[in-house]
Amino acid sequence: MNRRAVVSRCVGMGRAFCVLLVAVAVAMPAVRAEEDFGDFSSATLTAKAWGAVGAGKLDTALVFTGKCRELYMEKALEQQASLDGFASDEEAPMLWALNDVGTCLFIEGQVYEQQKDSKKALAAYEQLASKLGYAQCWDPKGWFWKPAEAANKKLKELEFDAKLE
Amino acid sequence: MRSLSEAFTAAVVLLIAGVGAAAEAPSPGAIPVRIEGSPAEGFRLLRAGRPFRIQGVGGHQHLDVLVACGGNTIRTWDVDTLLRETDGVRLIDRAASLGLAVTVGIWLGHERHGFDYGDPQQLQQQRQAVTRAVEALRDHPAVLSWGLGNEMEGPTGSGDSEQIWQEINRLAGLIKSRDRAHPVMTVVANINPAKVAAIQQHAPLVDILGVNAYAGATGVGQQLRQLGWQKPYCITEYGLPGPWETEQTAWHAPVEPTSRQKAGMYNAATREILADPACLGGYAFLWGQKQEATASWFGMFLPTGEKTITVDAVTDAWTDRWPDDRAPVLRDVEMPLAGKRLAAGTTLRVVARSTDPEGEPLSYAWEVRRESSDRKTGGDAEQSPEVVPGCIVSADDRGVATVRLPREPGSYRLFVTVRDGHGSGNIDNWPFQVGSGSR
Numbered sequence: 001m002n003r004r005a006v007v008s009r010c011v012g013m014g015r016a017f018c019v020l021l022v023a024v025a026v027a028m029p030a031v032r033a034e035e036d037f038g039d040f041s042s043a044t045l046t047a048k049a050w051g052a053v054g055a056g057k058l059d060t061a062l063v064f065t066g067k068c069r070e071l072y073m074e075k076a077l078e079q080q081a082s083l084d085g086f087a088s089d090e091e092a093p094m095l096w097a098l099n100d101v102g103t104c105l106f107i108e109g110q111v112y113e114q115q116k117d118s119k120k121a122l123a124a125y126e127q128l129a130s131k132l133g134y135a136q137c138w139d140p141k142g143w144f145w146k147p148a149e150a151a152n153k154k155l156k157e158l159e160f161d162a163k164l165e
Numbered sequence: 166m167r168s169l170s171e172a173f174t175a176a177v178v179l180l181i182a183g184v185g186a187a188a189e190a191p192s193p194g195a196i197p198v199r200i201e202g203s204p205a206e207g208f209r210l211l212r213a214g215r216p217f218r219i220q221g222v223g224g225h226q227h228l229d230v231l232v233a234c235g236g237n238t239i240r241t242w243d244v245d246t247l248l249r250e251t252d253g254v255r256l257i258d259r260a261a262s263l264g265l266a267v268t269v270g271i272w273l274g275h276e277r278h279g280f281d282y283g284d285p286q287q288l289q290q291q292r293q294a295v296t297r298a299v300e301a302l303r304d305h306p307a308v309l310s311w312g313l314g315n316e317m318e319g320p321t322g323s324g325d326s327e328q329i330w331q332e333i334n335r336l337a338g339l340i341k342s343r344d345r346a347h348p349v350m351t352v353v354a355n356i357n358p359a360k361v362a363a364i365q366q367h368a369p370l371v372d373i374l375g376v377n378a379y380a381g382a383t384g385v386g387q388q389l390r391q392l393g394w395q396k397p398y399c400i401t402e403y404g405l406p407g408p409w410e411t412e413q414t415a416w417h418a419p420v421e422p423t424s425r426q427k428a429g430m431y432n433a434a435t436r437e438i439l440a441d442p443a444c445l446g447g448y449a450f451l452w453g454q455k456q457e458a459t460a461s462w463f464g465m466f467l468p469t470g471e472k473t474i475t476v477d478a479v480t481d482a483w484t485d486r487w488p489d490d491r492a493p494v495l496r497d498v499e500m501p502l503a504g505k506r507l508a509a510g511t512t513l514r515v516v517a518r519s520t521d522p523e524g525e526p527l528s529y530a531w532e533v534r535r536e537s538s539d540r541k542t543g544g545d546a547e548q549s550p551e552v553v554p555g556c557i558v559s560a561d562d563r564g565v566a567t568v569r570l571p572r573e574p575g576s577y578r579l580f581v582t583v584r585d586g587h588g589s590g591n592i593d594n595w596p597f598q599v600g601s602g603s604r
Contacts, residue, residue, distance in 0.1 A: 143391045
């Protein structure tokens, strides 16, 4: 796994979050990613998706994020519906489906941006922002990273870019 | 107990600094500024009693452009800049004449530059300098706030030195003892839990936390809330991800976002900053130009003074309108050398075509420079690498050029600068490496 490559894909996500990605990448075994879903858990699929992005295997990343959505979107929506705000630090890790599917949607947005497919990137970010707004992802620097907030910023960037056309 | 202890500390420092009955009232010249609000409802500045949202920039040039674009505040890093005269007018007076407010930067020593926060003599000299700065400018109508230091805790590391934050608190008390009309902000390089806790514990007299943050700028508010920060904050430098936090080539050259990508980043960041009720506003960086990794990374203006599309982007975010003359927009890029290692002397056709929103004819200037070997941290001054002669074989006025790669192996960048001839332009670059053989 190329640690630097993982870090390099963190544009726009903040230095702190990059630390998290590096940790994920280092922990990952070398795999034939597009074939191996590991234990099929949302955490594994999300980690493998990040790893694939870091390795520059964008289509493979989409296979992992797609599988995560396929298996866990329903649960994620259920967990989102149970909330009326961000869960506390103690409760947030229990919302595994919401957190991982939300992160996967953000990864999809990043991948589509790199593939110059603004329409699909917008769709991924919009879905994340509108349906899974309370997803959180622990950052070892000491707080929860919020994928929907990052998606909202990405949406603004893409909306502005569209104004330039 | 902690809040009681903090209150006691604050009281002692204020007494030492002489705040209280002896503190001086605002002079007739000063425009009083105060903060109102709460963590729950958000904060706002009141300047002369009226709400004031900081639509600011870091820098001191092109002030007329700033006003035309809807900006209302500049931030400096030191006091001398504000007192320096151009055509017989001090910068701070010029800002006032244009209706701009000023966050007065007061430079504080950095340990990485040799300053010792344990040396009583150095501390005393610094306190005297802070006192002189406040006494020189506290009555000026342009003053919005005091910017006490800039990243003096260090751009890397935990930044939780008790010694530094206790001194910052003492200096904040010193300012308050001489000026009650303007809030005191201190400026840090990003945040982390230990740093925020140290500031809360040791520097309770600071009114506003200024955070220099690039890739993570829009997450700062949420992070501060999670860390229990109870006061307002500003994003004191923001724009695009820095060279230390972005994609790199295989030879560790940071890949600079294109001018068009930068525009989206500045626009989105500005809108997000202005949307956070706990944030008093932000200062886009840099309203000017500097060499930091490249000659174009942070500059919102070209080295020759033209504004770039990043200026248009913040204008749109501040005012929901475009400036009168817009910068060119990068459209098509064919850059076969980008991020590649190629053979010396290879000749390539490259394209970086822009269009001008007003349909003005564009000029293109291409050049190859060595990759910077003078990289510093914390924004310290860097030398710009020289242009490599003889690399541009031909170039037309449609953004197409033929480039011959340098003969000498090494890391380089190809730059293209496009200008509309009416004060706007852009600059983009792509890193490449020359080896003895292609790979």
